Amino acid sequence: MSDVLLKVRDLKIGATVYPPSGKPHDIEIVHGVSFELEKGKVLGLIGESGAGKSTIGLSAMAYGRGGVKITGGEVWVNGQDILQQGIRDLRRLRGADVTYVSQSAAASFNPAKKIMEQVTEAAILQGKFSRKEAEERAVRLFDKLGLPNPETIGNRYPHQVSGGQLQRCMTALALCPEPDLVVFDEPTTALDVTTQIDVLMAIKAAIRDTGVAALYITHDLAVVAQVSDDIMVLRMGEMVEYGPVDQIINNPQEEYTQALVSVRSIDHEEKLPTPDPLLTVNHVTARYRGTNFDVLRNINVDLHEGQTLAVVGESGSGKSTLARVITGLLPPSDGQIDFNGRTLSPALEQRSKEDLRELQMIYQMADTAMNPRQTVGTIIGRPLEFYFGMRGAEKRKRIAELLEEIEMGDGFIDRYPAELSGGQKQRVCIARALAAKPKLIICDEVTSALDPLVADGILKLLLNLQKIENVAYLFITHDLATVRAIADSIAVMYQGKVVRYGTKSEVLSPPFDDYTDLLLSSVPEMKLGWLEEVIAHRKMESAGN
Amino acid sequence: MHPILKLLVQRIALSLLLLLAASAMIFIGTQILPGDVAQSILGQSATPESLANLRAELGLNEPPLTRYFDWLFGALQGDLGTALTNGRDIAESLGARLKNTLFLAFWAALISVPLAIFLGLLAVRYQNRWPDKFISAVTLTSISIPEFLIGYVLMYFISVKLGWFTSVSTIYDSMSLGEKLSAIALPVTVLTLVVLAHMMRMTRAAILNVMQSAYIETAELKGLSMFNIIRKHAFPNAIAPIVNVVMLNLAYLVVGVVVVEVVFVYPGMGQYLVDHVAKRDVPVVQACGLIFAAVYIGLNMIADIVSILANPRLRHPK
Numbered sequence: 001m002s003d004v005l006l007k008v009r010d011l012k013i014g015a016t017v018y019p020p021s022g023k024p025h026d027i028e029i030v031h032g033v034s035f036e037l038e039k040g041k042v043l044g045l046i047g048e049s050g051a052g053k054s055t056i057g058l059s060a061m062a063y064g065r066g067g068v069k070i071t072g073g074e075v076w077v078n079g080q081d082i083l084q085q086g087i088r089d090l091r092r093l094r095g096a097d098v099t100y101v102s103q104s105a106a107a108s109f110n111p112a113k114k115i116m117e118q119v120t121e122a123a124i125l126q127g128k129f130s131r132k133e134a135e136e137r138a139v140r141l142f143d144k145l146g147l148p149n150p151e152t153i154g155n156r157y158p159h160q161v162s163g164g165q166l167q168r169c170m171t172a173l174a175l176c177p178e179p180d181l182v183v184f185d186e187p188t189t190a191l192d193v194t195t196q197i198d199v200l201m202a203i204k205a206a207i208r209d210t211g212v213a214a215l216y217i218t219h220d221l222a223v224v225a226q227v228s229d230d231i232m233v234l235r236m237g238e239m240v241e242y243g244p245v246d247q248i249i250n251n252p253q254e255e256y257t258q259a260l261v262s263v264r265s266i267d268h269e270e271k272l273p274t275p276d277p278l279l280t281v282n283h284v285t286a287r288y289r290g291t292n293f294d295v296l297r298n299i300n301v302d303l304h305e306g307q308t309l310a311v312v313g314e315s316g317s318g319k320s321t322l323a324r325v326i327t328g329l330l331p332p333s334d335g336q337i338d339f340n341g342r343t344l345s346p347a348l349e350q351r352s353k354e355d356l357r358e359l360q361m362i363y364q365m366a367d368t369a370m371n372p373r374q375t376v377g378t379i380i381g382r383p384l385e386f387y388f389g390m391r392g393a394e395k396r397k398r399i400a401e402l403l404e405e406i407e408m409g410d411g412f413i414d415r416y417p418a419e420l421s422g423g424q425k426q427r428v429c430i431a432r433a434l435a436a437k438p439k440l441i442i443c444d445e446v447t448s449a450l451d452p453l454v455a456d457g458i459l460k461l462l463l464n465l466q467k468i469e470n471v472a473y474l475f476i477t478h479d480l481a482t483v484r485a486i487a488d489s490i491a492v493m494y495q496g497k498v499v500r501y502g503t504k505s506e507v508l509s510p511p512f513d514d515y516t517d518l519l520l521s522s523v524p525e526m527k528l529g530w531l532e533e534v535i536a537h538r539k540m541e542s543a544g545n
Numbered sequence: 546m547h548p549i550l551k552l553l554v555q556r557i558a559l560s561l562l563l564l565l566a567a568s569a570m571i572f573i574g575t576q577i578l579p580g581d582v583a584q585s586i587l588g589q590s591a592t593p594e595s596l597a598n599l600r601a602e603l604g605l606n607e608p609p610l611t612r613y614f615d616w617l618f619g620a621l622q623g624d625l626g627t628a629l630t631n632g633r634d635i636a637e638s639l640g641a642r643l644k645n646t647l648f649l650a651f652w653a654a655l656i657s658v659p660l661a662i663f664l665g666l667l668a669v670r671y672q673n674r675w676p677d678k679f680i681s682a683v684t685l686t687s688i689s690i691p692e693f694l695i696g697y698v699l700m701y702f703i704s705v706k707l708g709w710f711t712s713v714s715t716i717y718d719s720m721s722l723g724e725k726l727s728a729i730a731l732p733v734t735v736l737t738l739v740v741l742a743h744m745m746r747m748t749r750a751a752i753l754n755v756m757q758s759a760y761i762e763t764a765e766l767k768g769l770s771m772f773n774i775i776r777k778h779a780f781p782n783a784i785a786p787i788v789n790v791v792m793l794n795l796a797y798l799v800v801g802v803v804v805v806e807v808v809f810v811y812p813g814m815g816q817y818l819v820d821h822v823a824k825r826d827v828p829v830v831q832a833c834g835l836i837f838a839a840v841y842i843g844l845n846m847i848a849d850i851v852s853i854l855a856n857p858r859l860r861h862p863k
Contacts, residue, residue: 061766091769093768094767095768107758108759108760109760110764110782111857118763121764121769125773159857159861173763
């Protein structure tokens with residue numbers, strides 16, 4: 001019994017909500033969750049957004065974000081019920097015994113202070129170490145976490161290191177005071193896959209070497225399977241399933257867990273290229289105004305009618321810039337875009353209404369792509385008016401049809417975006433794009449902000465709509481699982497260039513170029529020991545070189 | 546060249562350009578005023594000959610552009626011309642007045658700036674609780690009452706009824722510092738009350754804005770006390786907007802004190818300007834205008850420079 005570090009009993013958490021109409025009221029967001037964590041073990045908390053996993057994680061520090069309040073239950077840390085403690089005791093707990101790693105290290109570091117000062121702050125303040133000891137310890141942690149120049153990186157400011165490095169600095173920050181427990185809240189979600197794997201390795205090694213216990217919160221089951229001993233699946237503030245990682249991954253009992261494990265199981269037969277492509281990107285080179293750096297370098301890709309070209313790459317690879325060039329938002333400095341048998345004007349202003357209509361776009365953040373003060377009907381109706389001059393009953397009928405196509409029904413016509421879920425918002429954006437009857441829709445990371453099951457639904461919808469409307473997609477994504485699910489052909493981009501291009505089966509079959517190999521092998525797989533396999537494999541390769 | 550140096554040089558060059566433009570506006574403004582200095586000196590009964598003589602003597606017959614550049618180059622060398630009304634050197638009389646105005650502004654700033662920032666921090670610490678509401682209510686009331694009214698009210702209660710300080714704030718060079726401070730106690734109080742609310746509200750808003758940031762949550766989860774969070778993590782990131790509003794108010798303390806100086810009969814720039822506007826003494830008005838513009842532009846330039854220096858991204862580029 002003495003090995004139990006964290007014991008949570010019947011935890012209930014509430015929040016005050018402020019609906020757009022009506023009075024503010026209290027709701028319960030976590031309905032009585034219980035679990036235990038032994039010293040040196042890792043418990044993965046997994047669930048979709050709104051499942052309450054971050055809220056539960058923060059309760060181990062007796063902390064409620066925003067208007068969130070812990071309303072009932074017990075949280076025992078090291079034999080103390082911390083919910084009964086006053087703020088002074090909690091402050092001693094927070095920087096010293098239990099620490100926190102957030103999703104966005106970029107936002108969680110104070111931009112005005114050097115990294116070293118922030119990493120050692122809690123350890124010094126809590127009296128765990130002297131400044132000198134804390135700094136030495138930080139350097140050792142930087143080294144252990146694989147950061148370059150561990151001796152000097154602490155003298156830098158947060159904006160002077162990369163996102164992946166900063167996330168590792170955040171881990172060092174959490175480990176510096178020698179805590180008993182670290183709460184990792186989606187620590188790799190904001191990173192590229194090739195960066196994620198490095199951070200994941202670093203975190204796993206650090207947990208193993210320091211013997212610290214951890215709560216690992218994520219929505220990605222494949223990731224949590226690599227680092228956890230136990231997994232708890234949460235849904236809407238309730239526990240769905242709780243057990244050892246092996247059982248959850250290989251033998252899930254609950255239907256919801258089974259769905260999570262088997263997510264991304266869309267089967268899509270690739271279509272073969274037709275003789276005349278719908279869109280041809282011809283030797284396109286582009287740079288942003290006022291810079292002398294080519295963001296795109298000599299891009300050549302084709303997209304065929306009714307097919308999907310997936311453009312895949314990490315952040316900064318130029319994939320969104322390619323979309324900007326095709327839509328005319330950024331005229332290329334060289335090369336041209338042929339579309340539907342004609343050459344498009346480089347700049348948006350010179351394009352005809354027909355060009356605009358046939359080429360639509362859907363964005364990553366459906367939230368910001370819609371006017372929050374317009375109803376769903378107005379949002380979808382706008383292109384109908386603009387391109388087809390529809391009015392009144394005719395327009396309303398067409399809006400209802402479109403809502404039917406996106407599987408939402410005309411009951412939503414008078415709703416506002418704020419009243420919709422994330423997946424529904426993205427569906428409305430799809431309907432808005434479809435309303436123009438386009439030949440090509442550019443989808444820019446349209447499923448990246450969504451939970452896996454919701455994203456799955458959107459992908460299925462897109463594939464279905466492609467069959468009915470014969471629309472082509474240029475699908476920009478960093479997620480290779482999404483690519484496998486829907487692409488007919490694939491272009492892999494790296495540093496502004498297309499490094500690999502062909503049909504899906506060609507691109508995803510060996511022999512690979514170095515970058516594609518790295519990219520493909522970095523995608524977490526839903527199996528135990530995957531991380532170790534990759535590490536071993538890479539070590540072997542580098543030893544072979 | 547370090548990018549930050551380039552930015553600073555640009556900022557300073559821009560300020561000088563702005564000052565040049567302001568000087569042109571001041572000159573043009575005084576030129577298009579109706580009436581003529583010679584007429585106002587000699588009065589209604591002047592003969593056309595004497596008017597013509599005086600105009601020639603004052604150089605009023607030269608083309609405006611020539612007069613502008615003569616004036617500008619004179620001003621650059623510290624020669625602001627002579628006052629038409631009493632024939633004294635403007636730079637000399639203005640110098641003494643400017644010193645007095647800066648003296649008053651200095652003490653008002655010394656009290657109001659730290660007080661405003663302290664009250665702003667206090668309001669954040671007790672956000673939406675009674676200290677916050679009380680501070681807001683008091684400072685907003687004091688900014689809403691016209692400064693001359695506050696001046697007279699204070700005069701009535703503090704100097705007439707209680708007799709603590711004098712109601713006339715005239716100071717002389719022969720006075721000791723203590724005597725001077727006692728003399729300016731009331732105008733300093735009025736000025737403090739006037740500028741306090743703006744700075745305090747901005748400090749509060751800037752810090753509250755920063756308090757929404759994720760790194761404040763990080764600090765909370767490190768177990769820092771509220772006071773330390775504000776001091777170590779929020780304040781350094783709120784410096785730029787705070788300095789901006791502080792500089793605007795400092796400029797007001799120099800440029801906008803006319804009314805308060807007149808109320809308390811304080812021998813500063815404001816009084817001097819008002820006297821000579823009444824007498825249509827164009828060179829004095831121009832000189833005062835130029836100094837006010839220089840103070841205003843200079844302080845705003847300092848605010849810009851501090852904002853640039855306070856930004857770690859500019860100070861330490863990748």
